[in-house]
Amino acid sequence: MHRRTFLTSLALASTAGCTTTKPDSAVASSGEDTSRPSGTTTATSGPVQRSVGESYSRSDGVTIVVASARFTGAARLVDGTTISPEPGNALILADVRAANTGESVVDLPSRDSLALITGGSQYQPLKPKGKPGGEPTLSFPLGGELYETVEDAHPNVTALGWVFFEVPADSMDFRISLSDSQSSTLEAYWEGQVDPSSLPDMEITSLDVPEEHVNGEPIQFSVSVTNTGGSAGLFNQRFSVVRSTEQYAQGGTLDTTIEPGETVTIEKTLPAKGVQDITISVPSAIEKTVRVVPTKAQFGSSHELPNGVQLRVSEPIVCDTVRVDQGGGSFEHRSIDRRSFAVFEITAWNPTDSTISESVTGGFEVEANGYVDSNSREYPVGLLDPVEKPFFREWYELAPEETMNGVLYFDVPKNTQADEVIFRAKSPVTERANKVCEWKIGE
CATH class of the missing domain: 2.60.40.1240 (Immunoglobulin-like)
Incomplete structure (x- = not known):
């Protein structure tokens, strides 16, 4: 994770637009009400402070609001692409909306003009890598489009969608800042909170593999996963296969969604490929070996x-x-x-x-x-x-x-x-x- 640590609020205000670049990685979406919240206020000198849900209006007629924010684990696009944060991290999904409420043609804020600050570190928005031709739309944990920049927006044109950030999973208080795209001057920021206990928490509870299998038919095995966290989560993890008769063996992916408090058993099959020993392992969890016999x-x-x-x-x-x-x-x-x-x-x-x-x-x-x-x-x-x-x-x-x-x-x-x-x-x-x-x- 690429981040910059700020020692004082003064340093934050003066350097908010100068973050390091984070590699593309994660995204998630919203199915919440997209109506504009009340309480619009106009720009003043210096960065404007807002709470999540309140709006900020520029002098050029552009109104911006961070309508809501949600803490989550992995996310998935409609095209099937899975975005998983690194171990120990989670995603904050921000519902961002911008509209040209003036009478002139203007550029609406870009995604890159936003940043998130938590725990003294600043994080840039993640840029999802979907499949070629895939829709920039989320399907889990919520539905909705991703926020996309609109240039030369005519009056009454809007841009809305999810922007999300990868942050430590123990994050709580945060600020989402908006900087001028040309001068990098901090214009406004929205304050909010997330609850780490609301995150999904996946635990592999068992790997069931037969000790012996008669060759010919595919080998059947299963993995049970329990979500001990506070919200539904997406479990997406590779399993590896080691065969005594092959130098390189192909593994696979375990993939399912699990509600809080629920245990799901994922069933998979592998070709036996003759008499041999086959070891199946789920990284950082458990491994077992099946002996394929004649x-x-x-x-x-x-x-x-x-x-x-x-x-x-x-x-x-x-x-x-x-x-x-x-x-x-x-x-x-x-x-x-x-x-x-x-x-x-x-x-x-x-x-x-x-x-x-x-x-x-x-x-x-x-x-x-x-x-x-x-x-x-x-x-x-x-x-x-x-x-x-x-x-x-x-x-x-x-x-x-x-x-x-x-x-x-x-x-x-x-x-x-x-x-x-x-x-x-x-x-x-x-x-x-x-x-x-x-x-x-x-x-």
Whole structure:
């Protein structure tokens, strides 16, 4: 926050138009009565003191009034843009109205000719950055247009709308000053008060994330937020996501309005994207991790792949030797030292009424006693022993009701038992399909 501190009221009067520039950031609006308040007074020598709600008239016929002021947290424009003050700050929304009540063409005061002084520091109006083509209109906490400058205003032309300032959230007494746009001379100021206890106060009370989630379907989680403050507030905060399989993961936004004393639960979903650990955190609050696990299946049962194909894997046969059919001949393939073979019969079929033109999976792998092998042994024809079957091959087109059947074999550690073997089928990892299914004995 850019601000200038004033040591005396004399210094304030002489330098009110010389504030430092504050970066664009925040805004909010009014739905209050826009009728002009009574009690109009004319300019005198030196700055004119007014209370919020009273008007001030220049000698050129321009009448200005700060009709009301409100303390609030975050605000939102009609185009969806959210304006959030920095932590520890809040917004003062000033309902400013100016009118040419004279008989000549004049410039009405600009937004930049206003400033707010509180706690010995001066703050310039904030300049909202809405979306291109968006309306300069507020939708929360109140409705109404933002104050815009009118140059060459003819008689009876008015300018009215919200001007707002970002100030410390513990502010109470304030002054809104008006300076001459050409000479920077302080013309008038309006005194008012705001109540910090009227601000919304958002507290994240829980983050509910499943400890474990079967891959494939989106992960559902929720965040509960309570408003312990004195007015309705806009909760708008980013949540972050850390995935064990990605360097950069996309998070999202938690967004809702909450009445005072109310608790709101925001529900969100995330794509699982395969087997991994995912940590979800709401900054400055809490974080939790969900472990995405494979779909479980028992050897001999079938599993539906994301493309609709049904896949069944038999219980493995663990052996040290297989006989390979070469088509017109065969040979005996012996496992290397400290290794055995795990042989699987695999069946895939298309139960749908449409042709599926995709390969079975993104790959197979076998794990046993901490050893993983993803390179199945394949030869031109198939095996003769311990199972007489052709080799299973992934396809590029499977007609309705068509079935494919074959065998694959992988390396496993020596003396591995069948109940120690896990067979995994990996589907392509995309937003639509990200399943991993693993078969075991007894699952």
